[in-house]
Amino acid sequence: MKALVALILLIQLPAHRAAPAAPPPAPLGCDDPESEAAAEFAVNYINGHSHHGYKFALNRIDNIRVVPQGLNNDIMFLELDLLETTCHILNPTPLANCTVRSFTQHAVEGDCDVKLQKLDGKLSVLASKCHSHADSSEDLLQMCPDCPLLASLNNTEVLATVTAALNEHNSNSADPYLQLLEIGRARIQYHPAHSVSVEFAVAATNCSAGEAKDNVEACQLLPEDQSNFGFCTASRLIRPSEDLRVDCQLYGHQPGVTYSQPGQDTSAGLVPSVAQGFTNHNLRLSHNNPVASESASSEFPSSVLSAKPVAKRAVAEAAQHDKVPRPVGFVPPPPPCPGKIRHFSI
Template sequence: MRELVILAALVSALHVASLPTDTDVVYKCQEDQDNIAILAAERFINDHHHHGYKFKFVSLDSRRADEKTDLCEVILGITLEETECHIVNPKPLDQCTTRKESETKVTAKCNVTVLSFEGKAVVACYICDTKPDSHEILVTKCPDCPSLLPLNDPKALESVKTALQKFNKESNHKSYFKLLEVGRISTQWMFSGQDFFVQFAITETNCPKRVAYRKQKACKALCGVKARYGFCKSSKVGNEEPEVECEIYKAQNITHPMKHPLPYRGFVKIPPSIYPICPFLPPCLCQGPSDHVSPPPPPPPPTQ
């Protein structure tokens, strides 16, 4: 396995913070323009996944460029880290902090192909391998820290259900909110038993807050400019009732990303305990350093 070429000058926070946003700059896949390609990759990946948390660029690990053709391309091996901002959080990415090691840090290793199209840096393909720190690393560095659980853990999901019911009962909002998705589940064994710590996103519905229990499943989420989302953190200690805190965001005019000028494809390996970088598209056999991200296996042959 080849050693990765670490470009230390590009990993400093100062450099990342100074990535240019000048739309008049003509991108030509040159090495001194890697910051433009990195910014395009970071934005594109965050704009095109619809689950979990926002990811922030950490380091450029490798690059390979073809500057000979009119449609030049550069293949970047980059590292991203999960932030504490869920995708429903309107906070700008530069204000989101990456997750601490004690919270089981999640890292994404990506190969991204960036083209120069009409003078702009355009993402054509990406493949990411997203995974959390191993449990052994967490135990070594923080033996008392909670560990991640799969997002479908039945006991934890029961605590989410109870926490959401409590929020709807006690909140001062007029609408009923329903579960959008579970973002993270962690657990810890204490003298009181098994504790659960859950983060989940919620969405406002067309039902009033006092809607009857038997009618809650029929409540529909509001869409477009009317949509209000929230992000909740709940904790359940032993057999006690869950505690829950939710932050509700103002209605946002959430639209799909602008139409991409070129066809693109993306692929990510999905661990069971975290949401991946999306979208869920067919495998993308990106070119790039084979020691950075392994391409997905070929599909099975069709049955006769």
């Protein structure tokens, strides 16, 4: 009898075996909707937490890696290429309506690593690390020999142009007296004419132009609950004849929007990096958290390779060694990363 029971149990045993484990999910591609949603969230965070310069737009997702932490809980590492837009960070225009600067305007590129958490479908940024730099002068001049190049923001001609432009506006405007916050960018052209173009952020003070003329030292920026920021563009022709044109726009009070004042004299509208002669505001000033990069995170070994050169090399090697015969008309699927370029490559 015992032998019969044992035989029956043995026959039934395979029916109670555990189901085979589900295969791991396929890695996200850089152009997958989930990746693009995470990148959009990250870019909005970067712009919302930048202290100086301009808003940046996504140009390409270079890499994405998802590390599961449990049920409905993932850590995401993103590597992003960004491009500078024409909207200053104080400009209330939504990023979707901001124009990406063209290559011929001497474009500025941003490179960012962002660490996010996706918990129960909700994204949050845990860390961000960025830097930004202007395209090389050689690349620009090769395509556009007559295009003006970015100039150092503390260049004497740039400072003179900003001062003259602000004085011109304050002398001929019914706006409150405007004070310089920072110089955003500047370009100088020497041929066929010598000219300087500048862009700079401003803020309204508690003085009128007449009051400022009598005692400019008494003019103070409006308090936070009344703040009114703005932006000016100006062009100054130096030779063959003098000419100055300036256009300023105030945005009106924006509740919750503040400007980070550097801990130094702002009479020239310069932040620490600018005083060293840089041509653009570096995102590193606002985003410099090493934990944003997977290779720098203490949670993962440094042997985990997910950097941009590795991703690009892996794609190139796969293409080089793919010798398998394909049917006529076969179109191989795009590599998961890096993703598509949305604007242009620099």
